[in-house]
Structure formats: C-alpha cells, structure tokens
Amino acid sequence: MDAGHTITFAVIASHFLVGISRAMILFVVSSGLSFVLGVLRVPNVAHGSLYMLGAFVAHTIATYFGGGSVAFWFALIASPFVVALIGLVAERALFCHLYEREHLMLLLFTFALMLIFGDLVKIFWGADYRSLMAPDLLRGAVTIFSSPIPRYNLFLLIAGPIIAVALYLFSNNTLIGKIARAAAVDREMVGAIGINVSWVFAFAFVLGCFLAGLGGALVSPTVSVTLGMDHDIIIETFLIVTIGGLGNMWGAMVGSLIFGITQSFGVLFLPQFAIVFPYIAVVLVLMWRPRGILKSVW
C-alpha cells in the first residue's frame, strides 16, 4: 500500500500531473454548469445526469462501431452532440415554459429531470459496470520526471486547455457568445434591445448539456461507467463553480485545479480520507473569499 513507499519528487510530480488531468474533466463539466448558472441563474441539479448520459452514450457508440480507435474518437465527438440534443428537447418541451416562475421551482424541475434521467439510464443500460478502452495511441504510459504517467491523462492535460481556450474564444468572439454573456449580466437589457431571451437561455442550456456530455465522454476510459457517477460529480462541480466565482469560466478552471490537486495529494498522504481534502479546500476558500476567487457574474 501507499503507506510503505517513500514520497519522492517523482511520486509527487506524478500525483500532481494526474491531479491536474482529473481537474481538466472537472473543468469541462463545471464550466458547463457555470454557464447555465451564469445565464439562466438555475442550479441545474440534472447536470451530473447529463454527464453520466455522456459517458454511457460514448460507450454505446464506441462499442457499436467495433471499439477501435476510430470508434473511440467518433464517440468522443458524437456523444456530446447527442446529450446536447436531449438537453434541447427537454428545454424546449418543458423547461422554457418555467422561466417566468419562481426560481426554486426551476430547481425543483431540474431535480425531477435528474430523477428521470437517472432511471432512463438504468432502463436503457442496466446497472452493470462498463469500461471503455482508450484508443491504441493513448494506451500505456510515458515517463515524465522519472515516473510513469498514463498517456490518456496526458491527452486530458492537452485537451483541457484547448477546450478552455475554445470556450473563451467562442464566448468572446462570436455574436451568440457575446449575447449569452450579456444576458448573464443583465437579462432585462438584452430583452429590451429586441433579442429573444428565451432562445438565448435555450442556447446556454444546450451548451451546458454539451459540455456535461463531453466531460462524460472524456472520463469514460478512465473510470468504470456506471449508475451513480452522476451523484459523485454534481456536488463536486457545484462546489468548484462556487469557489471559482459563479458564472466565471476561468473560475471553473481555478476551482477544478484546486479540487483535482487536493484530491490527488489526499490520495498520496492519507488515502483513507482522500475524499475529505477537497471539501476542506472549499471551506478554506469560502472563508477566505466568500464570493469565490474570481469575479462572479451574480
């Protein structure tokens, strides 16, 4: 067990890198949540379910196309779109009629969605554990700082920042991105200049779903895809978004890094209570900066 081996620089470095790579997945999921929170002001409890859905859909697509490398890449790209489509249907059919209602009713609605998605996944996929093989290119490990790092984690380390920059460019340089950001700050003003706020909301919600699905697809080769993975992620992403600054995309990145790194060092130093460390970090951050580290749009 871990208790026996000495903590060398190499061990610390490898835990650090694995922690950051896990943080990248947390970032993808929590940036979606942050986007929905920022624009719609709704704590979307169903976000974790969409993440789980993303993982299951990715698994199904990859197995359907034979499970090879090409199938994996296709699943990685297609699964977020499937999840986004499901999000769009739920939003246009039901959610959009509730925007005028009391805020907590929206929370209640997303809770209902969480219950429904959870059971639908159980109906379609059952309660088995599944695992998805990473493509040949990303299997195995490479040695960095004289310690082995799984190639897939390296891939995540590269993919995370790319997604972050893409999101940043998207929300700053495209019209719809700018409108969504404006709606996050002052939705009434956006409505007043003749923009259909309902569709802006739909867009934000669907983008949130897309990111949740992408996170689920990205995580699927590193964990066992199973029921209950929604419950684990949702509370983590909520806390990440809060400590980072509600609605702030870079805040989601900062929060994810704090969460991922404290978790992996927890595994290193006190494996039995590893899950405790991120929560302690969150408490400390909120005591230090009650409104999150970066500026919140709220």
Next chain:
Amino acid sequence: MATVDEKRKRILGYAAVVLFLLFLPILVPRFYIYILTVIFVTSILAMSLNLVAGHGGLFQFHHGVFYGIGAYTAALILAKTSLPPLVGFIAGPIAAAAAGLIIGLFCVRLSRLYFGMLQISLGSLVWAITFRWYDFTGGDDGIHGIPIPALLSSINRSYYFILTILVIVMILLYLILKSPFGGILQAIRDNPDRCAAVGINVRRHQLVAIVIATFFAGVAGVMFVVVEGTVFPDLMFWVLSLEIFIMCLLGGWFTFSGPILGAAIIVSLRTFAGVYTEYWTLILGIILILLIFFLPEGVMGFITEKMKGKEPEALRSTEKEVDQ
C-alpha cells in the same frame, strides 16, 4: 385575518386527524402503520428544515447531515456503550444542535447561495469522514442491528411514540413561529437589510434558528433509528438533503404544515411505486413535473385555495370593480 372561530376550527381539525391516527393501528395492516411511521419521521425532518428554509429564508442545503448526526449519535450510544438508551435519545438531538451551531457559525457569515454552498461543503466533510472512518462509524456499511429498548420494539409502539413526538414537535414549532422570535425570523427572511437597520442582529437570529432546526433534525434522526434499527452514511448524503428541500417546496413552504404533506407525498410515492416497479424515481420525476406545471403554489397552497372556496376571489373582483 384569522378569526378566533377559524383558529378553533383549525385546532379541531388537527385534533380530529390525531384522533383518527390514534385508532388507525387497529384498522389497517402493519405495513401501512410502518409507512405512516416513516412519514412521521420524515415530517419532523421536513418541518425542522422549513423553520429555517421556508420561514427563515436560509438556503439550508445540507440539512440531512444533522439528521444523520442525530441518528449516528443515538446509534453509537445504543450499540457500542452500556449507557441507558435514554442517554442516546437525548444526546442525538444535542449533538445535532451542536453541529448546527458550529456549521451555522461559519455559514451565517455568507448570504444566500454562498451560505448553501458552504453548508454543502461542510456537510460533505462530515459525510466523507463518516463514510470512511470504518473503526468508529462503520464506514459505508453503517451500523446494523442497533438494540432498540423493548418499550419501543414493536411497530405499533414506535408508531404511537413517534406520533407523540411529532405532535410535540409541531406544537413547539408553532409556538416558536408565533413568538416574537419567529416574527423577527420571518421579517429577516422578507427584508434582512431593513431588519438590520432597525437594530436586529440578523446573524444571531439566523444562528439561533439553525440551532433549533438542527436540534429537531436530530430528533428526527433518533426516531429514524427507533424505526429502522440501523444507520448508514446515505443519511448524510446530499441527495437526501435535496429531497427534504424538495418536500418543503412541494408541500408549500410558506405554510406551516406543507412540509408534512410534502413528506407524505414523497415517502408514499417511493414506497408504493417501489412495490410495483424498480423505476420509482422515474415516476416520482414525472409526477413532480406534473405538479410543477399544474400546481404552482405547492400542494398545500392548492388545498387551502380550494378550501377557502370562491369567496375570497369574488371579494377581490368586487374590490377591483370598486377601484375602477
């Protein structure tokens, strides 16, 4: 304006319900008595949350932790020490209230959503420790086969015991809400800034409300142990906390007895749908969505509106005509 007559009517109504519940064990099978007992326990929990959430306006997002602390304290004392059971029964709520005081002290410094999030992280901390500390709390297995005192061991006896506790809790909560303290609490909910301006110590009132609410959550936790004879870390998991919150919302959280109704709806849905299908959460989700769309005021709001009849509406419309 609640006239004396109306008040008397309401008290009579509650008394009739309690009387009915007293005779119920003679009439219906044990299974239903068990369900009702679970509803009573959950009602205590939901009402305790509603004191801070509905009447206090606080985002008490992780109330389940205090329920769990009450349950675990009682369970540990009953199962692992030779102290008299009464000690466990009293220590449970006190431990929950102590935890409420500590967590509350941190949380009241923040407002609204941040309050809720800090509470979730502090609560999750408690949950994570309980979940992993195998030597002390039994870890994810929990503690099973907790010896319940013989006086409460049959379901009918625990039914009467918990019904009594529920009635006592309801009376206490009612008195608290009608007291000056309750008035200030609701005023703080409606306008904290103005309350602070007239010299009310907002945070202290909120903290006291949290301690009271967590104490009653601890009572509910002890009652859970009495009914089930077991504890497990899921009692402190955030899903349960969310569920209690939903019960208050569903029942109507500006009403006094709404949470009871919410608790009854969720518990019976889970039980009865669970008998027929494995997928009861799907059914619960669909019913929730229907309720959101068709009963926006919560179930209790709907019922009170129906009971009042068309009279107030007619009055309102004549007033409008006069205005014009």
